[in-house]
Amino acid sequence: MQALSSHPSNSPSYLFQTRLPAHRAAPTRCTVKCGYGFESAGFHSGFVSSKADWQSSCAILASKVVSQEQSSTDSNGGTADPVAAINGHKAAATDLNLVHIGNVEGSDSNKQLQPKPLTISDLSPAPMHGSQLRVAYQGVPGAYSEAAAGKAYPKCEAIPCDQFEVAFQAVQLWIADRAVLPVENSLGGSIHRNYDLLLRHQLHIVGEVQLPVHHCLLALPGVRKEYLNRVISHPQALAQCEHSLTKLGLNVAREAVDDTAGAAEFIATNNQRDTAAIASARAAELYGLQVLADGIQDDPSNVTRFVMLAREPIIPRTDRPFKTSIVFAHDKGTSVLFKVLSAFAFRNISLTKIESRPYRSRPIRVVDDAVGTAKHFEYMFYVDFEASMAEVRAQNALAEVQEFTSFLRVLGSYPMDMTPWSPSSSSCPMGD
Numbered sequence: 530m531q532a533l534s535s536h537p538s539n540s541p542s543y544l545f546q547t548r549l550p551a552h553r554a555a556p557t558r559c560t561v562k563c564g565y566g567f568e569s570a571g572f573h574s575g576f577v578s579s580k581a582d583w584q585s586s587c588a589i590l591a592s593k594v595v596s597q598e599q600s601s602t603d604s605n606g607g608t609a610d611p612v613a614a615i616n617g618h619k620a621a622a623t624d625l626n627l628v629h630i631g632n633v634e635g636s637d638s639n640k641q642l643q644p645k646p647l648t649i650s651d652l653s654p655a656p657m658h659g660s661q662l663r664v665a666y667q668g669v670p671g672a673y674s675e676a677a678a679g680k681a682y683p684k685c686e687a688i689p690c691d692q693f694e695v696a697f698q699a700v701q702l703w704i705a706d707r708a709v710l711p712v713e714n715s716l717g718g719s720i721h722r723n724y725d726l727l728l729r730h731q732l733h734i735v736g737e738v739q740l741p742v743h744h745c746l747l748a749l750p751g752v753r754k755e756y757l758n759r760v761i762s763h764p765q766a767l768a769q770c771e772h773s774l775t776k777l778g779l780n781v782a783r784e785a786v787d788d789t790a791g792a793a794e795f796i797a798t799n800n801q802r803d804t805a806a807i808a809s810a811r812a813a814e815l816y817g818l819q820v821l822a823d824g825i826q827d828d829p830s831n832v833t834r835f836v837m838l839a840r841e842p843i844i845p846r847t848d849r850p851f852k853t854s855i856v857f858a859h860d861k862g863t864s865v866l867f868k869v870l871s872a873f874a875f876r877n878i879s880l881t882k883i884e885s886r887p888y889r890s891r892p893i894r895v896v897d898d899a900v901g902t903a904k905h906f907e908y909m910f911y912v913d914f915e916a917s918m919a920e921v922r923a924q925n926a927l928a929e930v931q932e933f934t935s936f937l938r939v940l941g942s943y944p945m946d947m948t949p950w951s952p953s954s955s956s957c958p959m960g961d
């Protein structure tokens with residue numbers, strides 16, 4: 530058993546304590562148990578084994594997050610707007626993780642600015658398997674994010690957090706070493722909240738894992754499908770099972786809750802006989818529910834991609850496939866998008882993902898011309914591409930992108946998840 534208060538003195542656990550809501554604060558003081566099945570192989574190692582264990586040993590990280598969106602200053606006394614803050618300090622590019630490389634390919638003066646070639650001593654240490662890592666995830670035990678944390682760091686101590694933002698803060702405040710958070714799903718699409726949070730925090734993406742997501746319909750023992758008045762789950766899970774629910778004849782109310790396993794726990798704790806949850810088979814086990822239908826995701830190849838976040842970036846390498854994630858914006862809106870994308874196309878660098886999000890500090894640009902006044906929406910663009918920042922072609926592409934953009938940040942350059950593809954085993958709802 531390991532108490533967070535025993536963490537090195539640079540861990541400001543007192544800050545964390547002040548954020549706990551009254552009913553979750555003392556006496557457990559965020560003690561997290563990690564002994565169950567710790568030695569065994571596989572990603573369940575280090576996880577609590579039952580609801581009782583979980584309840585007696587583990588306080589969930591609290592959700593009293595100071596809303597950075599509403600406050601005008603951040604904890605360091607700076608501006609709360611991350612984009613403005615980052616742009617406002619553009620000179621300190623290394624601190625702020627801005628790209629800091631030469632602008633023009635091949636010019637002598639810029640060759641000096643190019644990063645030095647990497648040597649073997651620059652390479653990151655052998656990958657950790659997580660045996661001493663505390664990994665924050667959003668949800669309660671039985672959530673898919675917990676499984677993703679276990680896939681990313683097989684022997685980690687998984688730390689449940691009740692919001693995505695709490696998981697970011699847990700790493701930033703040294704309560705956790707890593708966070709594992711979902712960013713996109715093959716059926717439900719992007720998890721926008723995490724894209725926004727990536728920009729608001731100074732954490733680095735150090736890896737990715739893709740997790741096949743196999744949903745079950747869970748209810749209290751003895752409950753039949755016909756008794757149900759509502760289905761509750763995480764909004765992504767509801768979206769991933771929309772057609773299957775209809776096929777099962779469940780044209781009942783659907784309600785969104787914070788996470789899938791939390792939905793299962795809610796039904797068990799509150800003896801909700803008219804309610805079913807969409808969650809994992811492991812959640813059924815943990816919370817004592819029966820599986821009414823198995824494999825209810827609308828497509829057997831339902832996969833969620835998670836990113837691993839850390840306080841420090843990893844040193845990019847070229848000895849295995851890497852992906853790099855960036856975010857950029859431009860004062861003149863979308864007009865540069867073609868130029869930016871061509872910087873990658875000309876170098877044969879494939880993009881794996883592009884996402885746009887509102888540019889929160891400047892959501893609208895007003896353009897006056899002879900015909901009238903137009904209002905354009907402003908965006909931040911998130912792009913993932915298949916190359917390592919250790920490759921000259923990636924460095925050159927970003928040097929070019931930097932010329933076209935007013936803001937550019939590298940979120941991380943990290944090994945791609947190359948685990949063999951195995952879709953969820955069962956896809957046919959069984960019903961009862």
Ligand SMILES: O=C(O)C(=O)C[C@]1(C(=O)O)C=C[C@@H](O)C=C1
Nearest residue numbers: 672673674711763765788789833
């Ligand atoms: O609710 C959970 O179990 C989660 O881990 C969250 C989450 C998500 O945010 O997408 C993760 C994987 C599935 O796509 C459904 C839900």
